[in-house]
Amino acid sequence: MMPYQFTVSPDFSPDHLSGWFFFNTWLQRQTGEAIHLEMYNSFQSQREAIQRNEVDLIYANPFDAAMLVREKGFLPLVKANDVSDEAIIAVSLDSAVDKVTRLMPGITVAVTEDPDVRMMGMIMLEPADLNADNIKITVCGSYVLVAKHLLQGNADVGIFLAEAYDDLSNITKSKLKILVQSQISVIHHSLMMGSRLADKRDDIQNLLVTMNQDEKGGKVLKSLGFDAWIKVEDEEMEFMIDLMDTLAI
Amino acid sequence: MIRDMKPEDIVGDYKETILGLYGSITRVILYTDIETPFPEGRLIVSTTDKDGIITHVNKAFVEMSGYAEDELLGSPHSILRHPDMPSVAFKDLWDTVNSGKHWQGYVKNLRKDGGYYWVKATVISNIRQGKVVSYTSVRRKPSRTKVEECIKLYPTLF
């Protein structure tokens, strides 16, 4: 039988790359199933694999949840405890701007490809009458590069994942200024499974929510940057998808 | 349900009017000129049943409306209806979501203390197993320019 294929949203933090491999090893041991971890380097290539039905398990970006659940029949399993996706709008410390509403059309905004963070960031720029049609967007390969663009004056504003902003070096952060940080708290990545695994859902969910109780499991979680998995109910996922829907327009 | 507004809840000088709500009932409205700005970076979220009765609110909703959560749950959403909002806006809202589409618009909402706050609202149907089970509204901080346009436009729609 073909091994199941597991993949992680390409916006994972580089610090957690080895953690995802440890997690996959742990999961194979616990379930006795062969699972292959495939990392894609872009959202585009990952979505193409999903469309070709090549993905069975995914730690998904909330932006892709609608497509996974409503088009591809994926089911939610768990989310990371105490982790939600929040966005930060920041400028260089020497920028004259100290409020979002002072930003003017024509500015250059540095972003990454992370679709949910970009969407939340654009919503926080709306009070200043800014939208995709009156700003210039520069897409960077990482949040470190977004910060670099600000420091070098190549961009006026940066949109960051809050967690990635916190992980910037202190020296970098000391040269930046936060204009606004989102407090949405209900938008989060989730581990989801496709139809090939559906009959194993309860078993896998049980393994995951008790993972922090075993010493090895706890260590693997630590390498992923959180302390436990929390069950995601179907309705919680449906509601998050509805919420994302209202924000996408 | 919806009670008349009480002078002791109101902060600042107020005007008085009566609004017909929910088809049949009327409500004494006490309202002031005090605006509370939409908090930065937050979303105000609520869900109603198919009749527009509030079934869920988030923390930002509670804080901005000035009501306690248990005063909001079970109440018609028109508890926030401000007398400066033309009723055609809400007719459009209901017609749009009932036809299965998203409604988006700028709304001036009334607080328990008589003050107001502007939002950009998006209302959608929550569809489960192919059926509409409820409605959700997500409000974000509006652009000031758009709000200024509405301040000019809305009085012409009465």
Ligand SMILES: Cc1cc2nc3c(=O)[nH]c(=O)nc-3n(C[C@H](O)[C@H](O)[C@H](O)COP(=O)(O)O)c2cc1C
């Ligand atoms: C999900 C949802 C959210 C709503 N939010 C508001 C709101 O924030 N403020 C408001 O005045 N009406 C809101 N409405 C519309 C009210 O249900 C109601 O139609 C409106 O206040 C006008 O009152 P009336 O229909 O009793 O005349 C909402 C409706 C729905 C379905």
